[in-house]
Amino acid sequence: MDVSVWRGDEHAGEFEHFKVPMQESQTILDVVSWIQQNQDPTLTYRYACRVGMCGSCAMMVNGVPRWTCRTHVKKVLDGDKLEVAPLRNLPVIKDLATDMDPFFDKWVQAEGLHHPSKTRHDAIEPILHDSPGREAASAGIECINCSACYAACDTVAGNPHYLGPAALQRAWTVYNDSKDADKQSVLDAVSGAGGCHNCHTQGSCAVYCPNDLSPMNAIAGLKRASAASFFKRRK
Amino acid sequence: MNKPHRAHHLWYAYMLHRLSGLLLALFLPVHFYVLSLALTQPERLDLMLQWFELPLVKFAEFGLVFLLAVHFFGGLRLMALEWLPWSANQKTLAAGAVAAAFLVSTTFFLRAI
Amino acid sequence: MLGLRLYMLQRLSALIMAPLTLGHLAVMIYAIQGGLTAAEILGRTHGSVLWFLFYGSFVLAVSVHAAIGLRVITSEILKLGESSLDLLTWALALFFLFMGARAVMAVTLL
Numbered sequence: 001m002d003v004s005v006w007r008g009d010e011h012a013g014e015f016e017h018f019k020v021p022m023q024e025s026q027t028i029l030d031v032v033s034w035i036q037q038n039q040d041p042t043l044t045y046r047y048a049c050r051v052g053m054c055g056s057c058a059m060m061v062n063g064v065p066r067w068t069c070r071t072h073v074k075k076v077l078d079g080d081k082l083e084v085a086p087l088r089n090l091p092v093i094k095d096l097a098t099d100m101d102p103f104f105d106k107w108v109q110a111e112g113l114h115h116p117s118k119t120r121h122d123a124i125e126p127i128l129h130d131s132p133g134r135e136a137a138s139a140g141i142e143c144i145n146c147s148a149c150y151a152a153c154d155t156v157a158g159n160p161h162y163l164g165p166a167a168l169q170r171a172w173t174v175y176n177d178s179k180d181a182d183k184q185s186v187l188d189a190v191s192g193a194g195g196c197h198n199c200h201t202q203g204s205c206a207v208y209c210p211n212d213l214s215p216m217n218a219i220a221g222l223k224r225a226s227a228a229s230f231f232k233r234r235k
Numbered sequence: 236m237n238k239p240h241r242a243h244h245l246w247y248a249y250m251l252h253r254l255s256g257l258l259l260a261l262f263l264p265v266h267f268y269v270l271s272l273a274l275t276q277p278e279r280l281d282l283m284l285q286w287f288e289l290p291l292v293k294f295a296e297f298g299l300v301f302l303l304a305v306h307f308f309g310g311l312r313l314m315a316l317e318w319l320p321w322s323a324n325q326k327t328l329a330a331g332a333v334a335a336a337f338l339v340s341t342t343f344f345l346r347a348i
Numbered sequence: 349m350l351g352l353r354l355y356m357l358q359r360l361s362a363l364i365m366a367p368l369t370l371g372h373l374a375v376m377i378y379a380i381q382g383g384l385t386a387a388e389i390l391g392r393t394h395g396s397v398l399w400f401l402f403y404g405s406f407v408l409a410v411s412v413h414a415a416i417g418l419r420v421i422t423s424e425i426l427k428l429g430e431s432s433l434d435l436l437t438w439a440l441a442l443f444f445l446f447m448g449a450r451a452v453m454a455v456t457l458l
Contacts, residue, residue, distance in 0.1 A: 154246075158424030193430065197355035198420075200253075201313055203245030216245075220317045226352050227318070227359075257421060260414045267447035273390060274454030284385055300373070307369050310362050343377050 001077065003031055005043065006085040010092050010099075015083070016040075028068035028076070029057050032084060032096065045096040052210070055146025059096055060085040065148040067210045087151040103147050106163045111189035112170030117181035125179055137176035140169040140218050142211050149205035149215050161194030165205035165215030168196050172218035175225060187226050196222040248309060251333070255306040262299060297344040304336030354416055361413040368406045393455045400456040407448030415441035 001022050004015040018035050029047055036043040047057040052070040059068050062076050062083050073082070090098035118125065127134055149165040150156055156164050163171075168190055175186045190196045199219045206214040272280040286292065312332045350358070379389070393399045419437045422428065428436070 154249075155424070158427075160427070191352040193351055195351060197350045197352060200249050201245065201316060202249040203243065207243050207245070223317045223355070227356065230352055230356055253421065256414075256417045260418055263410065263414065263444065264447050267444075267451040270451035271447070271454040274450070274457070277390075281385055281387075300376075303369065303373070307366070311366065314359060314362070339373060343373070343380075 001073070001080045001082060003035065003082045003084065005032070005035065005096070007043070007095050008092065009094050013092070013095075015085075020082075022073065026073045028059070028061050028066070028071045028073060028082070028084060031073060031082065032059075032068060043096070044094040053144070055144040055148075055210075058087055058146045058148050058151070058210075060088060060151065065151040065208050067146065067148070070210065087147055089151050089153070089156045090147065098147075100147065103145070103150055103164065103166070106167045106194070107145070107170060109189065109194070110163045110167035110171040111186045112167060112174050114174060114177070115180050115182035115185070117179055127178060131178070133176040133178050136221060137173040140173040140213055140215070143169060143213055144211065146210065148208050148210055152204035152208040154202055154204065155198055155200055159194065159198055162198050163190065163194045163196075165199075165219065168199075168222060169213065169215040169218035172221050175222070184229075187222075187229055190222050191226045196226065199223075248312070248332070251305055252309040252313070255302040255309070258302055259299075259306060262302075293344065297340055300343040301336055301340035304339040305333060308332035308335045350416075350420060354419075357412055358416045361409040361416075364409045365406065365413065368402065368409065371402065372406065389455060390457075394457055396456055400452060403452045403455070404449075407445065407452055411441045411444035411448060414444055 001020055003018045003020045005018060007013055007016045018039055020031050020034055023030070029050060032043070032045050033047075036045065045057075045059070047069060048054045050057070050069045052067055055067060057068040058065060060066075060083075061068065061071055062078055064076075065087060066076075068084070076082070084096065086092050086096045086098045090100065090102060093099050129135075129138070143166055145166060147166065153162075153165055156162050171186050171190050174180055175183050180186075196219045199216070201216060201220070203216050206216045209215070269280065269283060272283070287296075309332050379392075415437045418440055419433055422436060423433050
Protein backbone atom coordinates (compact mmCIF):
# COMPACT_ATOMS: atom_id res chain seq x y z
CA MET A 1 0.00 0.00 0.00
CA ASP A 2 0.87 3.65 -0.52
CA VAL A 3 1.67 5.37 2.74
CA SER A 4 2.23 9.13 2.92
CA VAL A 5 4.05 10.15 6.05
CA TRP A 6 4.55 13.74 7.11
CA ARG A 7 8.20 14.65 7.53
CA GLY A 8 9.61 17.88 8.85
CA ASP A 9 9.54 20.13 11.85
CA GLU A 10 7.75 23.23 13.11
CA HIS A 11 9.11 25.36 10.29
CA ALA A 12 8.55 23.27 7.20
CA GLY A 13 7.68 19.83 6.01
CA GLU A 14 5.95 17.71 3.43
CA PHE A 15 4.55 14.27 2.86
CA GLU A 16 6.94 11.52 1.88
CA HIS A 17 5.69 8.40 0.14
CA PHE A 18 6.54 4.83 1.06
CA LYS A 19 5.42 1.50 -0.28
CA VAL A 20 4.61 -0.78 2.63
CA PRO A 21 3.67 -4.47 2.38
CA MET A 22 0.24 -5.32 3.68
CA GLN A 23 -0.11 -7.96 6.36
CA GLU A 24 -3.13 -9.95 7.38
CA SER A 25 -3.44 -8.19 10.72
CA GLN A 26 -1.71 -4.85 10.91
CA THR A 27 -2.06 -1.62 12.82
CA ILE A 28 -0.96 1.86 11.76
CA LEU A 29 1.75 1.66 14.40
CA ASP A 30 3.00 -1.52 12.72
CA VAL A 31 3.14 0.39 9.44
CA VAL A 32 5.07 3.32 10.88
CA SER A 33 7.46 0.99 12.70
CA TRP A 34 8.02 -1.02 9.52
CA ILE A 35 8.93 2.16 7.64
CA GLN A 36 11.38 3.24 10.31
CA GLN A 37 12.94 -0.21 10.63
CA ASN A 38 13.12 -1.12 6.95
CA GLN A 39 13.02 2.01 4.84
CA ASP A 40 14.06 5.14 6.70
CA PRO A 41 15.67 5.00 10.14
CA THR A 42 15.45 8.78 10.44
CA LEU A 43 11.65 8.68 10.82
CA THR A 44 10.70 9.98 14.26
CA TYR A 45 7.58 8.80 16.04
CA ARG A 46 6.34 7.99 19.54
CA TYR A 47 4.85 4.92 21.14
CA ALA A 48 5.11 3.14 24.46
CA CYS A 49 2.69 0.46 25.57
CA ARG A 50 1.46 -0.40 22.02
CA VAL A 51 -1.67 -1.95 23.55
CA GLY A 52 -4.03 1.03 23.80
CA MET A 53 -3.40 2.17 27.36
CA CYS A 54 -0.94 5.03 27.29
CA GLY A 55 -2.03 7.23 24.39
CA SER A 56 1.54 8.03 23.30
CA CYS A 57 1.01 6.82 19.74
CA ALA A 58 -1.79 9.23 18.86
CA MET A 59 -1.45 10.63 15.32
CA MET A 60 -3.63 11.88 12.48
CA VAL A 61 -4.57 8.94 10.28
CA ASN A 62 -6.30 9.93 7.03
CA GLY A 63 -7.19 13.21 8.67
CA VAL A 64 -8.59 11.78 11.89
CA PRO A 65 -6.86 11.64 15.31
CA ARG A 66 -6.42 8.05 16.44
CA TRP A 67 -4.34 5.75 18.60
CA THR A 68 -2.21 4.15 15.93
CA CYS A 69 -1.64 0.98 17.97
CA ARG A 70 -5.38 0.38 18.10
CA THR A 71 -6.22 1.30 14.53
CA HIS A 72 -6.29 -1.59 12.12
CA VAL A 73 -5.09 -0.76 8.64
CA LYS A 74 -8.06 -2.50 7.08
CA LYS A 75 -10.45 -0.21 8.95
CA VAL A 76 -8.98 3.00 7.60
CA LEU A 77 -7.34 2.12 4.30
CA ASP A 78 -8.54 4.48 1.58
CA GLY A 79 -8.30 2.25 -1.50
CA ASP A 80 -4.67 1.34 -1.03
CA LYS A 81 -3.65 4.68 0.45
CA LEU A 82 -2.84 5.80 3.95
CA GLU A 83 -1.89 9.19 5.24
CA VAL A 84 -0.13 9.57 8.60
CA ALA A 85 0.59 12.97 10.09
CA PRO A 86 1.40 14.44 13.52
CA LEU A 87 -1.47 15.50 15.79
CA ARG A 88 -3.11 18.74 14.76
CA ASN A 89 -3.08 21.86 16.96
CA LEU A 90 0.28 21.04 18.55
CA PRO A 91 3.74 22.29 17.52
CA VAL A 92 5.74 19.66 15.67
CA ILE A 93 9.13 18.67 17.04
CA LYS A 94 10.02 16.31 14.25
CA ASP A 95 8.01 14.19 11.80
CA LEU A 96 5.27 12.49 13.80
CA ALA A 97 6.30 13.66 17.26
CA THR A 98 4.59 16.76 18.60
CA ASP A 99 5.39 19.00 21.52
CA MET A 100 2.85 18.15 24.20
CA ASP A 101 3.75 21.10 26.43
CA PRO A 102 0.88 23.39 25.35
CA PHE A 103 -1.56 20.59 26.06
CA PHE A 104 -0.23 20.00 29.57
CA ASP A 105 0.21 23.70 30.31
CA LYS A 106 -3.49 24.16 29.65
CA TRP A 107 -4.23 21.11 31.81
CA VAL A 108 -2.63 23.02 34.69
CA GLN A 109 -4.26 26.33 33.77
CA ALA A 110 -7.70 24.74 33.96
CA GLU A 111 -7.15 24.11 37.67
CA GLY A 112 -7.65 20.39 37.33
CA LEU A 113 -5.97 19.65 40.62
CA HIS A 114 -7.32 18.52 43.94
CA HIS A 115 -7.85 21.05 46.70
CA PRO A 116 -7.72 19.11 49.95
CA SER A 117 -10.37 19.64 52.57
CA LYS A 118 -9.16 17.30 55.28
CA THR A 119 -5.93 16.24 56.91
CA ARG A 120 -4.59 12.76 57.55
CA HIS A 121 -5.97 13.00 61.09
CA ASP A 122 -9.56 13.27 59.92
CA ALA A 123 -11.74 10.26 59.27
CA ILE A 124 -11.89 8.99 55.70
CA GLU A 125 -14.94 10.37 53.95
CA PRO A 126 -17.24 7.74 52.45
CA ILE A 127 -18.06 8.41 48.81
CA LEU A 128 -21.03 6.64 47.28
CA HIS A 129 -20.15 5.55 43.77
CA ASP A 130 -23.61 6.30 42.49
CA SER A 131 -24.07 9.77 43.94
CA PRO A 132 -24.77 12.23 41.09
CA GLY A 133 -21.54 14.17 41.61
CA ARG A 134 -19.50 10.97 41.68
CA GLU A 135 -21.13 9.71 38.50
CA ALA A 136 -20.41 12.98 36.74
CA ALA A 137 -16.81 12.83 37.89
CA SER A 138 -16.37 9.16 37.02
CA ALA A 139 -17.55 9.81 33.48
CA GLY A 140 -14.40 11.77 32.82
CA ILE A 141 -11.63 10.30 34.95
CA GLU A 142 -10.41 7.71 32.47
CA CYS A 143 -8.76 10.37 30.34
CA ILE A 144 -5.16 9.40 29.66
CA ASN A 145 -4.13 12.72 28.13
CA CYS A 146 -3.56 11.38 24.65
CA SER A 147 -4.54 14.71 23.07
CA ALA A 148 -6.78 13.19 20.39
CA CYS A 149 -9.67 15.43 21.43
CA TYR A 150 -7.38 18.46 21.42
CA ALA A 151 -6.32 17.59 17.88
CA ALA A 152 -9.91 17.07 16.75
CA CYS A 153 -11.27 20.37 18.03
CA ASP A 154 -11.70 23.25 15.57
CA THR A 155 -12.11 25.71 18.41
CA VAL A 156 -8.64 24.79 19.65
CA ALA A 157 -7.41 25.46 16.12
CA GLY A 158 -9.10 28.84 15.95
CA ASN A 159 -8.44 30.07 19.47
CA PRO A 160 -4.88 29.76 20.84
CA HIS A 161 -6.07 30.51 24.38
CA TYR A 162 -8.77 27.87 24.44
CA LEU A 163 -7.96 25.38 27.19
CA GLY A 164 -9.30 22.49 25.18
CA PRO A 165 -11.63 19.56 25.82
CA ALA A 166 -9.31 17.37 27.92
CA ALA A 167 -8.25 20.08 30.37
CA LEU A 168 -11.82 21.25 30.81
CA GLN A 169 -13.06 17.73 31.32
CA ARG A 170 -10.48 17.26 34.06
CA ALA A 171 -11.62 20.50 35.70
CA TRP A 172 -15.18 19.17 35.65
CA THR A 173 -14.17 15.95 37.39
CA VAL A 174 -12.47 17.96 40.13
CA TYR A 175 -15.48 20.23 40.42
CA ASN A 176 -17.71 17.22 41.01
CA ASP A 177 -15.45 15.67 43.59
CA SER A 178 -17.24 16.05 46.90
CA LYS A 179 -13.87 15.97 48.69
CA ASP A 180 -12.64 19.09 46.87
CA ALA A 181 -12.54 22.25 48.97
CA ASP A 182 -12.19 24.95 46.36
CA LYS A 183 -14.69 24.63 43.55
CA GLN A 184 -14.77 28.39 43.01
CA SER A 185 -11.19 28.47 41.81
CA VAL A 186 -12.05 25.78 39.27
CA LEU A 187 -14.94 27.89 37.98
CA ASP A 188 -12.75 30.97 37.82
CA ALA A 189 -10.07 29.09 35.92
CA VAL A 190 -12.52 27.87 33.28
CA SER A 191 -14.39 31.15 32.87
CA GLY A 192 -11.65 33.30 31.40
CA ALA A 193 -10.75 34.15 27.83
CA GLY A 194 -9.78 30.58 27.06
CA GLY A 195 -12.49 28.99 29.11
CA CYS A 196 -15.36 26.63 28.60
CA HIS A 197 -17.60 29.32 27.09
CA ASN A 198 -15.66 29.19 23.85
CA CYS A 199 -16.85 25.67 23.18
CA HIS A 200 -19.16 25.55 20.18
CA THR A 201 -20.40 22.04 20.88
CA GLN A 202 -18.97 20.66 17.65
CA GLY A 203 -18.68 17.32 19.35
CA SER A 204 -15.52 16.19 17.57
CA CYS A 205 -13.93 15.59 20.98
CA ALA A 206 -16.59 13.06 21.91
CA VAL A 207 -16.62 11.47 18.46
CA TYR A 208 -12.86 10.87 18.41
CA CYS A 209 -12.05 10.10 22.04
CA PRO A 210 -10.55 6.58 21.90
CA ASN A 211 -11.86 5.95 25.42
CA ASP A 212 -15.41 6.97 24.48
CA LEU A 213 -15.43 9.86 26.92
CA SER A 214 -17.39 13.02 26.26
CA PRO A 215 -15.53 16.22 27.06
CA MET A 216 -18.41 18.00 25.35
CA ASN A 217 -20.78 16.96 28.14
CA ALA A 218 -18.24 17.93 30.79
CA ILE A 219 -17.89 21.36 29.21
CA ALA A 220 -21.67 21.77 29.14
CA GLY A 221 -21.61 20.99 32.86
CA LEU A 222 -19.00 23.66 33.45
CA LYS A 223 -21.12 26.15 31.50
CA ARG A 224 -24.10 25.29 33.69
CA ALA A 225 -22.10 25.61 36.88
CA SER A 226 -20.52 28.92 35.89
CA ALA A 227 -23.86 30.33 34.72
CA ALA A 228 -25.45 29.39 38.05
CA SER A 229 -22.58 31.02 39.91
CA PHE A 230 -22.99 34.12 37.70
CA PHE A 231 -26.53 34.58 38.95
CA LYS A 232 -25.75 33.75 42.57
CA ARG A 233 -22.93 36.24 42.78
CA ARG A 234 -25.06 38.95 41.24
CA LYS A 235 -27.62 38.48 43.97
CA MET B 236 -1.37 19.41 7.15
CA ASN B 237 -4.51 17.43 7.66
CA LYS B 238 -7.85 18.65 8.80
CA PRO B 239 -9.84 16.13 10.75
CA HIS B 240 -12.65 14.33 9.08
CA ARG B 241 -15.62 16.42 10.00
CA ALA B 242 -18.48 14.53 8.50
CA HIS B 243 -20.42 14.00 11.69
CA HIS B 244 -23.79 15.45 12.58
CA LEU B 245 -22.79 17.65 15.46
CA TRP B 246 -20.11 19.34 13.40
CA TYR B 247 -22.60 20.04 10.61
CA ALA B 248 -24.96 21.54 13.18
CA TYR B 249 -22.13 23.77 14.40
CA MET B 250 -21.21 24.93 10.90
CA LEU B 251 -24.84 25.51 9.95
CA HIS B 252 -25.36 27.59 13.07
CA ARG B 253 -22.27 29.64 12.36
CA LEU B 254 -23.04 30.21 8.68
CA SER B 255 -26.68 31.07 9.29
CA GLY B 256 -25.66 33.58 11.97
CA LEU B 257 -23.08 35.14 9.69
CA LEU B 258 -25.44 35.45 6.73
CA LEU B 259 -28.20 36.86 8.92
CA ALA B 260 -25.78 39.41 10.37
CA LEU B 261 -24.87 40.48 6.83
CA PHE B 262 -28.51 40.67 5.78
CA LEU B 263 -29.68 42.68 8.78
CA PRO B 264 -28.25 46.10 7.85
CA VAL B 265 -29.83 45.75 4.39
CA HIS B 266 -33.16 44.92 6.01
CA PHE B 267 -32.91 47.88 8.37
CA TYR B 268 -32.00 50.20 5.49
CA VAL B 269 -34.94 49.15 3.35
CA LEU B 270 -37.36 49.64 6.24
CA SER B 271 -35.97 53.06 7.07
CA LEU B 272 -36.89 54.13 3.53
CA ALA B 273 -40.44 54.38 4.89
CA LEU B 274 -39.26 57.48 6.69
CA THR B 275 -37.20 59.17 4.04
CA GLN B 276 -38.39 57.83 0.68
CA PRO B 277 -41.71 55.99 0.93
CA GLU B 278 -42.21 55.94 -2.88
CA ARG B 279 -38.91 54.16 -3.26
CA LEU B 280 -39.96 51.66 -0.60
CA ASP B 281 -43.14 50.95 -2.54
CA LEU B 282 -41.13 50.41 -5.69
CA MET B 283 -38.88 47.97 -3.89
CA LEU B 284 -41.82 46.14 -2.35
CA GLN B 285 -43.24 45.63 -5.82
CA TRP B 286 -39.91 44.32 -6.99
CA PHE B 287 -39.96 41.89 -4.08
CA GLU B 288 -42.92 40.12 -5.67
CA LEU B 289 -40.55 38.51 -8.18
CA PRO B 290 -40.28 34.70 -7.77
CA LEU B 291 -36.51 34.89 -7.37
CA VAL B 292 -36.90 37.30 -4.49
CA LYS B 293 -39.60 35.13 -2.95
CA PHE B 294 -37.19 32.23 -3.10
CA ALA B 295 -34.48 34.34 -1.48
CA GLU B 296 -36.93 35.28 1.25
CA PHE B 297 -37.61 31.59 1.80
CA GLY B 298 -33.88 31.12 2.17
CA LEU B 299 -33.68 33.92 4.71
CA VAL B 300 -36.55 32.60 6.77
CA PHE B 301 -34.92 29.17 6.64
CA LEU B 302 -31.65 30.67 7.92
CA LEU B 303 -33.47 32.48 10.70
CA ALA B 304 -35.39 29.38 11.73
CA VAL B 305 -32.25 27.20 11.56
CA HIS B 306 -30.34 29.62 13.73
CA PHE B 307 -33.25 29.95 16.13
CA PHE B 308 -33.93 26.23 16.60
CA GLY B 309 -30.23 25.46 16.55
CA GLY B 310 -29.70 27.99 19.30
CA LEU B 311 -32.47 26.47 21.39
CA ARG B 312 -30.87 23.06 20.86
CA LEU B 313 -27.53 24.43 22.10
CA MET B 314 -29.03 25.97 25.19
CA ALA B 315 -30.94 22.79 25.94
CA LEU B 316 -27.74 20.78 25.65
CA GLU B 317 -25.87 23.21 27.87
CA TRP B 318 -28.42 24.00 30.51
CA LEU B 319 -30.86 21.12 30.75
CA PRO B 320 -29.52 18.04 32.47
CA TRP B 321 -30.87 15.60 29.86
CA SER B 322 -28.52 13.20 28.20
CA ALA B 323 -30.64 13.50 25.10
CA ASN B 324 -29.73 12.04 21.76
CA GLN B 325 -28.00 15.01 20.28
CA LYS B 326 -28.19 13.89 16.71
CA THR B 327 -31.94 13.66 16.92
CA LEU B 328 -32.14 17.15 18.36
CA ALA B 329 -29.92 18.52 15.63
CA ALA B 330 -31.97 16.88 12.92
CA GLY B 331 -35.17 18.01 14.60
CA ALA B 332 -33.97 21.60 14.64
CA VAL B 333 -33.30 21.58 10.92
CA ALA B 334 -36.62 19.90 10.20
CA ALA B 335 -38.53 22.44 12.25
CA ALA B 336 -36.69 25.25 10.49
CA PHE B 337 -37.57 23.81 7.11
CA LEU B 338 -41.20 23.52 8.13
CA VAL B 339 -41.42 27.11 9.25
CA SER B 340 -39.72 28.50 6.17
CA THR B 341 -41.83 26.41 3.83
CA THR B 342 -44.95 27.74 5.47
CA PHE B 343 -43.68 31.21 4.83
CA PHE B 344 -42.88 30.39 1.24
CA LEU B 345 -46.25 28.84 0.53
CA ARG B 346 -48.04 31.85 1.96
CA ALA B 347 -45.81 34.18 0.02
CA ILE B 348 -46.30 32.77 -3.46
CA MET C 349 -12.28 34.98 23.51
CA LEU C 350 -15.54 34.56 25.30
CA GLY C 351 -15.43 34.90 29.04
CA LEU C 352 -18.39 34.32 31.30
CA ARG C 353 -19.84 37.81 30.89
CA LEU C 354 -19.97 37.86 27.10
CA TYR C 355 -21.26 34.29 27.09
CA MET C 356 -24.13 35.23 29.41
CA LEU C 357 -24.93 38.33 27.35
CA GLN C 358 -25.07 36.17 24.24
CA ARG C 359 -27.33 33.57 25.83
CA LEU C 360 -29.60 36.11 27.53
CA SER C 361 -30.05 38.18 24.38
CA ALA C 362 -30.87 34.95 22.58
CA LEU C 363 -33.51 34.04 25.17
CA ILE C 364 -35.06 37.51 24.91
CA MET C 365 -35.19 37.17 21.14
CA ALA C 366 -36.82 33.73 21.20
CA PRO C 367 -40.40 34.95 21.67
CA LEU C 368 -39.68 38.08 19.61
CA THR C 369 -38.48 35.94 16.69
CA LEU C 370 -41.52 33.70 16.82
CA GLY C 371 -43.71 36.77 16.91
CA HIS C 372 -41.87 38.31 13.97
CA LEU C 373 -42.18 35.14 11.90
CA ALA C 374 -45.89 34.88 12.65
CA VAL C 375 -46.42 38.54 11.76
CA MET C 376 -44.51 38.11 8.50
CA ILE C 377 -46.40 35.01 7.44
CA TYR C 378 -49.64 36.87 8.08
CA ALA C 379 -48.60 40.21 6.62
CA ILE C 380 -47.31 39.03 3.27
CA GLN C 381 -50.65 37.60 2.26
CA GLY C 382 -51.92 39.31 -0.86
CA GLY C 383 -48.77 41.32 -1.41
CA LEU C 384 -47.27 44.09 0.62
CA THR C 385 -47.09 47.86 0.27
CA ALA C 386 -45.51 50.58 2.35
CA ALA C 387 -48.95 51.96 3.10
CA GLU C 388 -50.10 48.57 4.39
CA ILE C 389 -47.14 48.28 6.76
CA LEU C 390 -47.38 51.82 7.99
CA GLY C 391 -51.12 51.64 8.31
CA ARG C 392 -50.68 49.03 11.03
CA THR C 393 -47.53 50.18 12.73
CA HIS C 394 -47.63 53.95 12.51
CA GLY C 395 -47.97 55.54 15.93
CA SER C 396 -48.11 52.20 17.72
CA VAL C 397 -46.38 52.04 21.09
CA LEU C 398 -46.65 48.26 21.13
CA TRP C 399 -44.86 47.78 17.82
CA PHE C 400 -42.25 50.30 18.91
CA LEU C 401 -41.59 48.33 22.09
CA PHE C 402 -41.69 44.99 20.30
CA TYR C 403 -39.27 45.86 17.53
CA GLY C 404 -37.30 48.24 19.71
CA SER C 405 -36.38 45.49 22.13
CA PHE C 406 -35.72 43.18 19.17
CA VAL C 407 -33.20 45.70 17.81
CA LEU C 408 -31.51 46.09 21.19
CA ALA C 409 -31.18 42.37 21.69
CA VAL C 410 -29.99 41.64 18.15
CA SER C 411 -27.38 44.41 18.30
CA VAL C 412 -25.81 42.71 21.31
CA HIS C 413 -26.21 39.19 19.96
CA ALA C 414 -24.94 39.83 16.43
CA ALA C 415 -21.98 41.88 17.64
CA ILE C 416 -20.83 39.14 20.00
CA GLY C 417 -21.44 36.43 17.41
CA LEU C 418 -19.40 38.28 14.81
CA ARG C 419 -16.72 38.87 17.42
CA VAL C 420 -16.31 35.13 17.94
CA ILE C 421 -16.16 34.35 14.22
CA THR C 422 -13.64 37.16 13.63
CA SER C 423 -11.44 36.08 16.52
CA GLU C 424 -11.32 32.48 15.34
CA ILE C 425 -10.49 33.39 11.75
CA LEU C 426 -8.37 36.51 12.08
CA LYS C 427 -6.96 35.95 15.57
CA LEU C 428 -6.97 39.61 16.57
CA GLY C 429 -5.98 40.83 20.00
CA GLU C 430 -8.45 41.35 22.82
CA SER C 431 -8.58 45.16 22.56
CA SER C 432 -9.11 45.08 18.78
CA LEU C 433 -11.92 42.62 19.34
CA ASP C 434 -13.49 44.86 21.99
CA LEU C 435 -13.37 47.78 19.59
CA LEU C 436 -14.89 45.70 16.81
CA THR C 437 -17.66 44.42 19.07
CA TRP C 438 -18.64 47.90 20.23
CA ALA C 439 -18.50 49.29 16.70
CA LEU C 440 -20.72 46.49 15.38
CA ALA C 441 -23.18 46.78 18.25
CA LEU C 442 -23.54 50.52 17.74
CA PHE C 443 -23.87 50.06 13.98
CA PHE C 444 -26.70 47.56 14.31
CA LEU C 445 -28.34 49.68 17.00
CA PHE C 446 -28.21 52.81 14.86
CA MET C 447 -29.52 51.15 11.70
CA GLY C 448 -32.16 49.25 13.63
CA ALA C 449 -33.33 52.26 15.59
CA ARG C 450 -33.73 54.17 12.35
CA ALA C 451 -35.82 51.37 10.92
CA VAL C 452 -38.01 51.13 14.03
CA MET C 453 -38.50 54.89 14.05
CA ALA C 454 -39.30 54.88 10.35
CA VAL C 455 -41.99 52.30 10.76
CA THR C 456 -43.54 53.49 14.01
CA LEU C 457 -42.54 57.14 13.73
CA LEU C 458 -42.65 57.84 17.38
